Amino acid sequence: MVLSGPHQSVRPSVLFGRGGSVRPSAFETLPLFWAPDASSGLRDLSSAVELATRLGLPVEPSKVEGPSTTLTFLGIEIDTVSRELRLPRDKLLRLKGIIEEWRVKATKKSSVTKHQLDVLVGLLSDAAQVVPAGRPFIRQLIDAKSELKRASHFTRLSPGCKADIFWWSAFMEEWNGTGLFPTRTIGPVITADASGSWGCGAFLEGPCFWFQVQWPSEWSQVNIAAKELFPLVVAIAIWGPQCKDSQICLNSDNQAVVSALATRSAKDPFLSHLLRSLFFFLAHYNISYRAQHIAGKRNRAADALSRNKLNEFLSVFPQAPKSPSPIPGSLLSMLLDIKLQWTSTHWKELFRASLERV
Incomplete structure (x- = not known):
């Protein structure tokens, strides 16, 4: 267990159930114990209290929780039966209201204080414990408040801060406050590639799905990293139901794409747009991922798919079906339009349509 200071009391809590072998990463170093059943939980709790007493650390009985299959810890509801993490309803409703207020501020030249940013970042950090795909969209807000020394100091929202707020505003319209337990087991594997001239393609191992897309003429000048990321975004969008509630592996032979996926950020505006779209689908389907670079x-x-060499693809991947997975036109419109404004009304319409038709 980890303690905040020598004068604070220990608050051990015990959960038991199917989540015992996998702890959400946010709780890995905190006094929250997992056990396979209630009797084991009681034993672990007793040992923890005994150890704290021997070390001279006070234990507040009213703060000890469990063993239970459901409890609230650090503001997050943990349920080992349904294997869910939940943002409590009152906190969810408060967050939705505050996000709407910030969305309005982001559309104007409003100034905000460090204290206001502190409140927003705190609520979003709780939400990101439930939806890890939202973590990258707090970074700009954290940086903004870190530049202010006092709670009453003002700043104007940067374009990056506004983009993060718009991401959360759009996502909150679809989100019910729940997320499933993470898993350490790597599930489906998606491998993608793109050529600078013809197009791109990707395939999903296991169920054996594939697709290819030919570049429109306006994409002739788009940088290769964006072209390499594009098929991975499409893959998550159309195969999200097959990968739902799992950790997947994303394979790419482009190091810039692997780095962008690892850092969850990119300086190039269009690459950043694709990343943000990717995280929408990851959050919607509760998918986590590991990005892996593979040699060309x-x-x-x-590579054969990206160069429209279908016979070569089928010879390398003979178990693949003869026909590709269908791609909704709304999804292609949302991702291929390099002038489409991020989370604009039209963007949201296309996003919802892509979910309905995938």
């Missing part, structure tokens, strides 16, 4: 010579199947 090991990426023959996806």
Whole structure:
């Protein structure tokens, strides 16, 4: 267990159930104990209290919780039966109201205080414990408040802060406040590639799905990193139901794409737009991922798709079906339009349509 200071009391809590072997990362170093059943939980709790007493650390009995299959810890409801993490309803409603207020501020040249940013970042940090895909969209807000010394000091929202607020505003319209337990087991594997001239393609191992997309003429000058990321975004969008509630592996032979996925950020505006769209689908389907770089010579199947060499793809990947997975036109419109404003009304309409038709 980890203690905040020598004068604070220990607050051990015990959960038992199916989540015992996988702890949400936010709770890994805190006095929250997991056990396979109630009797084991009681034993672990007793040992923890005994150890704290021997070390001279006070234990507040009213703060000890469990064993239970459901409890609230650090403001997050944890349920080992349904394997869910939940933002309490009152906190969810408060967050939705505050996000709407900030959305209005972001559309104007409003100044905000460090204290206001502190409140917003705190609520979003809680939400991001439930939806890890939202974590990248707090960074700009944290940086903004860190530049202010006092709670009453003002600042104007940067374009990056506004983009983060718009991401959360759009996501909150769809979110019910729940997320499932993370898993350490790598599930489906998606491998993608893109060519600078013809197009891109990707395939999903296991169920054996694939697709390819030919670049429109206006994409002739789009940088190769954006082209390499594009098929991964499409893959998550159309195969999200098959990958739902799992950790997947994303394979790419482009190091810039792997780095952008690892850092969850990109300086290039269009690459950043694709990343934000990707995280919408990841959050919607409760998918986590591990990005992996593979050598180009090991990426023959996806490379063949990106160059429209279908016979070569089928020879390398013979178990693949003869027909590709369908891609909603609304999804392609949302991702291929390089002038489409992020989370604009039209963007949201296309996003919802892509979910309905996928």
